[in-house]
Amino acid sequence: MYWQLTSSGHLPDEYDVAVIEGAATTGEHIETLRKVRETAAVVIALGTCAVTGGIPALAGTLDYDARYGVVYGDGIAVARGRQVPVPVTSVIAVDYQVPGCPIDPAEFVKVLSRALMGLKDAIPVDPMCAICKTEENICFLDQGKACLGLVTRTGCGAKCVSLSRPCTGCRGLSPEANLPAARRVYADKGLDPAELDRLFDLYNAAREVVL
Amino acid sequence: MFFRVIDKARLPDLVKGLATEYEVIAPIAKGEQFVYAAVTDPADMRLDYDTTLLPPKRFFFPSEETLMRFRVADNEVLDDEVYAAPRVLFGLHPCDINALLLMDNVFSGKYEDPYYLRRREQTLLIGISCTPSETCFCNVWDTNEVHWGFDVFLTDLGDRYFASCRTVKGAEILDRFVENRQVTDQDTTDFQSVVHGFKNSFKRVADTTQLPVLLDAKFDSPIWDEFGDRCLSCGACSMVCPTCYCFDVEDRLEPDQKSGVRVRTWDSCQFKEFAAVAHGQNFRESRASRVKYRYYHKQWGYLSKFERVLCVGCGRCARACPAGITPENVIAALQTGEVR
Amino acid sequence: MTAIQESAQRDIEANPYRPWPARITSITDLTDKEKLFELRLIDEDVREAFQFESGQFVELSIFGVGEAPVSISSAPSKQGFIELCIREAGDVTGAMHRKKCGDVVGLRGPYGRGFPFTEMKGHDVLLVAGGLGIAPLKSLINHIHDDRHEFGKVTILYGAKSPAEVLFRYQFDMWQHRDDFDLILTVDQPDETWTGETGLVTRLFDKIDVDPANTYGAICGPPVMYKYVIEEMRKKDMDVDRIYVSFERRMKCGVGKCGHCGVGHQYTCVDGPVFNYWEAMNLQGAI
Numbered sequence: 001m002y003w004q005l006t007s008s009g010h011l012p013d014e015y016d017v018a019v020i021e022g023a024a025t026t027g028e029h030i031e032t033l034r035k036v037r038e039t040a041a042v043v044i045a046l047g048t049c050a051v052t053g054g055i056p057a058l059a060g061t062l063d064y065d066a067r068y069g070v071v072y073g074d075g076i077a078v079a080r081g082r083q084v085p086v087p088v089t090s091v092i093a094v095d096y097q098v099p100g101c102p103i104d105p106a107e108f109v110k111v112l113s114r115a116l117m118g119l120k121d122a123i124p125v126d127p128m129c130a131i132c133k134t135e136e137n138i139c140f141l142d143q144g145k146a147c148l149g150l151v152t153r154t155g156c157g158a159k160c161v162s163l164s165r166p167c168t169g170c171r172g173l174s175p176e177a178n179l180p181a182a183r184r185v186y187a188d189k190g191l192d193p194a195e196l197d198r199l200f201d202l203y204n205a206a207r208e209v210v211l
Numbered sequence: 212m213f214f215r216v217i218d219k220a221r222l223p224d225l226v227k228g229l230a231t232e233y234e235v236i237a238p239i240a241k242g243e244q245f246v247y248a249a250v251t252d253p254a255d256m257r258l259d260y261d262t263t264l265l266p267p268k269r270f271f272f273p274s275e276e277t278l279m280r281f282r283v284a285d286n287e288v289l290d291d292e293v294y295a296a297p298r299v300l301f302g303l304h305p306c307d308i309n310a311l312l313l314m315d316n317v318f319s320g321k322y323e324d325p326y327y328l329r330r331r332e333q334t335l336l337i338g339i340s341c342t343p344s345e346t347c348f349c350n351v352w353d354t355n356e357v358h359w360g361f362d363v364f365l366t367d368l369g370d371r372y373f374a375s376c377r378t379v380k381g382a383e384i385l386d387r388f389v390e391n392r393q394v395t396d397q398d399t400t401d402f403q404s405v406v407h408g409f410k411n412s413f414k415r416v417a418d419t420t421q422l423p424v425l426l427d428a429k430f431d432s433p434i435w436d437e438f439g440d441r442c443l444s445c446g447a448c449s450m451v452c453p454t455c456y457c458f459d460v461e462d463r464l465e466p467d468q469k470s471g472v473r474v475r476t477w478d479s480c481q482f483k484e485f486a487a488v489a490h491g492q493n494f495r496e497s498r499a500s501r502v503k504y505r506y507y508h509k510q511w512g513y514l515s516k517f518e519r520v521l522c523v524g525c526g527r528c529a530r531a532c533p534a535g536i537t538p539e540n541v542i543a544a545l546q547t548g549e550v551r
Numbered sequence: 552m553t554a555i556q557e558s559a560q561r562d563i564e565a566n567p568y569r570p571w572p573a574r575i576t577s578i579t580d581l582t583d584k585e586k587l588f589e590l591r592l593i594d595e596d597v598r599e600a601f602q603f604e605s606g607q608f609v610e611l612s613i614f615g616v617g618e619a620p621v622s623i624s625s626a627p628s629k630q631g632f633i634e635l636c637i638r639e640a641g642d643v644t645g646a647m648h649r650k651k652c653g654d655v656v657g658l659r660g661p662y663g664r665g666f667p668f669t670e671m672k673g674h675d676v677l678l679v680a681g682g683l684g685i686a687p688l689k690s691l692i693n694h695i696h697d698d699r700h701e702f703g704k705v706t707i708l709y710g711a712k713s714p715a716e717v718l719f720r721y722q723f724d725m726w727q728h729r730d731d732f733d734l735i736l737t738v739d740q741p742d743e744t745w746t747g748e749t750g751l752v753t754r755l756f757d758k759i760d761v762d763p764a765n766t767y768g769a770i771c772g773p774p775v776m777y778k779y780v781i782e783e784m785r786k787k788d789m790d791v792d793r794i795y796v797s798f799e800r801r802m803k804c805g806v807g808k809c810g811h812c813g814v815g816h817q818y819t820c821v822d823g824p825v826f827n828y829w830e831a832m833n834l835q836g837a838i
Contacts, residue, residue, distance in 0.1 A: 113464050118649070119616060119642045126482045130446035133531055134274040134477060136264040138242045141533055150443050150533050176444045176483045178498065185443070185533045278568050281614040286572050286655045321821075322567040322806035430835050457810030460568075460803065464615050471615055473568075478810070485811060488801050489619065489641030492774055494814070494836070504813065507835065512816035 015040040017115060020088050023049040023056040023206075027081035030091055037092040042115050045094040046108065048101040049087070052172040053206030055101075056085035061205050090209040096121045101170040101203060104156060124155040127174040128167060132158035140166045141189045146199055150185060151177035170203045213376040215391040216398050217365070222372065223253035228388025229299050233335065236270060237301040238263055247300070258302050261344035262525060266453030267300050267307050268314060271330045274450070278326065278460070278473045289470065293325050295333040304341045305357040306349040306523040310453030311336070312360045316517045317456050335380060338364035340409065346526030348415035348539065354523040355410065366402055373402045415524075417542045422520075423511040425545045430503075437550040438541065439499025441534045446479030448505070448528040448536070454521045455479070480504050506541050559596035567806045570612035570657025571597045576632065578652050581718050585638045585683065586648060587624065591631060592658060601658075603627055605690040606665030606797055606825040610805045611635065611643060612657030613650075619643035620802035622824070623661065624686045626693035633658070636686040636718065662805040663824050666691050666795055671767045675703040677759070677789075679780050681710050681752055681772025685718050687797050687824075688771050692732070699731055706733040706759055710752030710772075713740045733759070752776070756783040763788035771797040777838045781828055794828040798837065 011032070018040035024030050037043055048054035059067055064084050088094060096111045098104075114122060128149035132139075135158050140147035147166035149158065153174040160167055183193035200207075217225070229235050230251055237250045238260040245260040247267055279291035311331075318327035338361040349355040357364065362381030365372040374391065376382040385391050449455040459478040464471035478485065481501050487493035495501050513521035522538060529537035544550045563571070577589040592598035608622040619641060625634035639648045650656065668691070676695060680688045688707075695702055707726075711717045717736060726732050735755050737748035748755060752772070761784075768784050770777060777796055784794050800812035800819035807821035815834030817823065831837050 109466060110463070113466070113468065116468065117464075117615065118645070120645075125484065127443060127445040129443065129531075129533065130450050130477075130479060130482075133447045133450035134265070134269075136241065136246045138244055138264070139531075139533070150445055178440075178443050181441050181443055181534055184441070188535065189533075279566075283615045286570070286612070286614050286657045288569055291566050291569050317808060320807070322808070323564065324568075324808060325566050427835060456808065458804075459809070459811075460618065462615050462617055468615070473614070480810060480813070486801055486813070488799060489644060490638070490799075491640075492799075494774075494800065500836070507816070508810075508813060512813065515816045 013039060017042045017044065017112075019044045019046050020050050020094075021046045023053050023085040023087055024091055025056060025082060025085045026079050027083060030083075033088060033091045042096070043092065043094045044096040044098065044111060044115065045088045046098045047103050048099055048170050048172065048203050049085075051087055051089055051097045051099040052204050053085060053087040053090070053209070054170075054203050057087065057204075057206035058201060060084035060086070061201065085206070086209060087206055090206065097123050099123070099153060099171040100156060104159075107155060124153060125175045126154050127177055128152050128154045128156075128158055128171075130154065131156075132161050132167075135162050137161045141185065141191075144190050146186070146191055146195055148196070148200055151179060151182045151196070151200070168202055169200050173200070173204055173207050213382050214394040214398075215374045215376065215382075215385055216368075216394055217372045217374055217385070217389055217391045219367075219370055219372060221390050225385070225389040226250070226253035226256065226301065229301070229335075229384060233297045233299040235299045235301055236267075250301075256302065258339055260302075261342075262304070262347070262527060262530075264527075265451060266310060266525065266527065267303055268310065268453050268456075270298065270300060270334065271311070271327050272314065272318070272456065272458075272477075275474060275476045276326060278475055280470065280472050281462075282470050283464070283468065293329040295330040297333050298330075299335045299337060301337045302339045303336055303361070304525075305338065306347070306354050306525040307453055308336060308338050308357045308360045308364075309349075309354040310523045310525070313454045313513070313517070313519060313521055313523070314456055315360075335363075335384070336361040337381075340364075340366040340405070342409070343413045343415075344526065345414070346529045346537075347413065347524060348417060348526060349524035350410070350413040351415065351417045351419060352520055352522060352524050355413070366405060368398070368401045368405055371398075373398055373405075415539065417539050418546050419542060420546070422542065422545065423514060426507050426511050429545060429548075432545075432548065434544040434548065434550050435499040435503040438502045438536055438544070439497060441536055442481065442498045442502050443534055444481050444483060444498055444501065445533065446481045447531040447533065449479035449481060450477055451527040451531040453523060453525055453527070454509070457485075480508070502536065502541075506538075553599070555596050556600045559594070559600040563597065563600060567659070568804070570610065570614075570618070570659045572655050573633070573658045575650055575652055575654050575656065578650075581636065581720075582716050584716075585636055585718055587719075588635045588637060588647065588650075589625075590633045590635065590656070590658065592633075593655070598631060601633070601661065603633075603661035604665035605668060605694045606687050607661040607663050608687075608802065608805070608820075608824060609633065609635070609658050609660035609662065610802075611637075611647065612659060613643055613646045614657065616646045617643050618659075618803070620662075620805060620820070622687035622690070622797070624689045626690055626697060628694060628697045636683070636689070638683050659805060662802070663820055664822065666769055666797075666825050667767075668694060671695075672698070672701045673703070675762055675766040676705045676769065677708070677761060677766055677784070678706065678769045679708045679752060679772070679784075680770075681776040681780075682712065682716070683718070684770075684772035684776070684797070685709055686771075688769060689719060689722075691769060696731060703765060704733065704762075705731065706735075706761075708735050708737075708752050708755045708759070710737045710739070710755075713738050714742055714745045735759070751779070753779045753783050756787065761787040761789065763790070766793065768794040769797070770795065774799070777831075781838070791829040791832065792827045795825055796828060796831050796838075797825045798823050798831075800824070 148169035149167035318324040509521040579587040802820040803811040812819035
């Protein structure tokens with residue numbers, strides 16, 4: 001196992017399985033990713049930042065340089081070759097994805113197991129409401145409160161809602177999400193339809209490049 | 212049938228008595244809504260509930276259950292025993308009992324589902340009369356009345372319950388656990404007045420005339436595209452439905468990859484991949500075709516086999532659908548050609 | 552049924568979801584994507600109880616991976632062994648392709664309604680297959696072959712994408728030199744070695760004579776094929792209730808519970824997978 005955060009040693013030239021966390025934020029990241037893809041038999045994107053760009057991608061909206069300046073001051077290059085943060089999935093093809101902020105370790109184990117068995121990625125594609133209903137949660141939308149479960153990729157067991165917090169969309173947009181219909185639902189429930197998109201940006205600002 | 216009258220104040224005795232031998236499941240409050248849950252103190256029960264978030268089907272057909280444990284090496288089943296403890300479901304409304312009767316048809320027959328049926332055998336059902344809520348439309352399908360499928364049915368006569376005992380077991384538990392008396396003519400008169408009042412208190416009506424024919428004749432109607440545009444494909448309707456029984460099956464391996472469990476989970480025909488086959492063909496690719504299929508199956512597919520529609524008018528899907536797609540608007544749209 | 556078969560039947564019925572171990576006794580590479588597996592149920596009583604008809608399917612079960620419906624390719628008369636022609640498409644079929652001779656997998660079944668073999672006796676039969684659709688029809692062809700004298704003229708039209716994708720070629724080559732069957736093969740994309748017909752299977756109808764009052768049709772192929780083949784059969788005046796089609800759907804449980812294989816108002820797994828055209832016409836969205 002090679003874990004770059006804990007070692008400054010050189011990365012190996014080949015991998016059987018590469019598990020990649022985090023968004024790509026520098027040119028060097030992009031290069032590393034491409035090299036890993038060429039040599040690894042299996043690539044797994046782990047966590048929301050790697051899968052959807054997550055919160056780092058939020059920085060990429062509007063004027064990234066100006067925002068960077070606000071934090072680090074003008075003219076200071078903290079990260080060489082920095083670029084607008086993007087998800088791993090937009091740079092290289094990945095074989096498996098484990099979204100979530102944080103991830104569900106059980107889901108990661110399941111994905112590893114599938115990878116070892118040579119099975120296809122079985123990442124859920126549907127929105128979350130179904131599993132939320134099986135948990136007998138009281139719907140936030142019915143209470144006039146914004147929740148993103150109706151467009152977010154299922155698979156987390158609706159943990160947040162079960163703990164009385166609305167879904168914040170950390171697992172990314174469900175490929176089956178019906179966004180125009182979801183905006184109409186917001187309007188019907190007395191919420192601003194634009195609020196759906198605004199809230200969704202938190203973990204999914206880079207959704208254009210993901211889809 | 213065999214009838215008894217129970218003083219309302221004595222009902223907790225019945226629950227306490229049952230709790231000595233069974234797990235008692237009854238409606239309790241969750242926020243401003245209700246759920247079925249295990250109760251030990253009769254005071255927690257809320258027999259005045261309108262409906263529950265999930266129907267009682269999960270006590271026979273859980274949202275997730277292990278079918279069998281297996282060993283990979285020789286593809287051998289290690290254990291497929293069905294574990295079902297004695298249980299009482301207390302306080303079911305007529306719609307939910309009728310729903311179980313519809314589920315029974317599916318899980319029995321030529322291929323008996325041991326998991327569902329074993330739990331069904333191990334469970335006593337005690338029904339209770341209700342007051343229609345805003346979303347109830349059981350009157351449309353005649354499922355506001357229930358004549359079998361329960362052990363005891365309690366009709367609320369104000370200060371007492373008119374108890375109909377359908378089974379030997381039902382009669383037995385009444386006699387063992389709660390003080391009761393014979394029915395008088397006055398009790399029967401009051402019973403009649405209560406059930407008439409109930410029947411006349413429904414607010415919802417739906418024109419179900421020739422629905423199976425309309426579903427076929429209007430199969431290509433644009434109403435389905437409109438419902439498809441609205442549908443979130445979230446499957447909430449199927450989860451809360453007391454008669455939706457579709458399931459998916461998946462294998463989960465232990466970390467050592469040597470053994471594992473085969474698990475079944477609730478599924479929904481509203482999910483994109485529900486009708487897709489491995490070669491890539493998806494027989495219900497569009498949202499519209501999936502919404503349509505749900506109604507087509509409930510109002511005609513099931514009917515063609517079991518002579519009943521697969522809906523009991525409990526109104527849960529109408530409450531649960533974020534997009535406001537309800538059986539009432541679908542049926543109305545089929546009749547009028549317009550989506551309201 | 553013998554007492555042993557009855558007791559095995561009871562074991563099977565006790566849990567219809569329980570797969571029974573079956574050993575792979577032979578594997579034949581048919582094309583790049585398809586292999587023919589011969590399987591033998593290990594438990595003798597279960598094996599005895601496994602009686603099927605052409606057109607029925609089994610659930611192939613590989614623990615740790617899942618289950619997939621596969622139609623049976625061998626004839627019912629081939630006792631003790633079951634042949635499955637499997638294309639590598641999903642997880643289960645992929646895992647099956649990695650299995651070796653002697654490995655053990657699971658089987659449940661047989662399920663569904665097959666072809667009306669007894670009813671077809673005494674008549675001509677016209678079988679039309681496209682691609683992998685030959686798999687269930689091969690069971691029927693072999694079964695007819697066993698009782699060949701009971702049938703009239705038997706015609707097989709079979710279309711594949713390319714010569715390399717023609718399944719059971721060895722058997723067709725054998726049959727082509729016999730009078731038992733009139734066999735016409737066609738491919739969409741011929742190569743330089745191909746001497747047979749080219750184009751879609753529907754084009755072969757010009758080359759055959761059909762006695763409509765006396766002919767049963769059996770069709771299996773990719774979903775797009777049915778409509779056009781049925782049109783050709785109808786042009787030949789064949790009766791709607793003598794044209795039989797076999798459908799592929801997602802038969803997940805095989806026993807009419809899980810709902811995945813719903814087609815129109817029916818379930819493919821228990822009401823089909825073989826339907827006559829009159830029934831199929833009444834299944835919304837089937838063809």
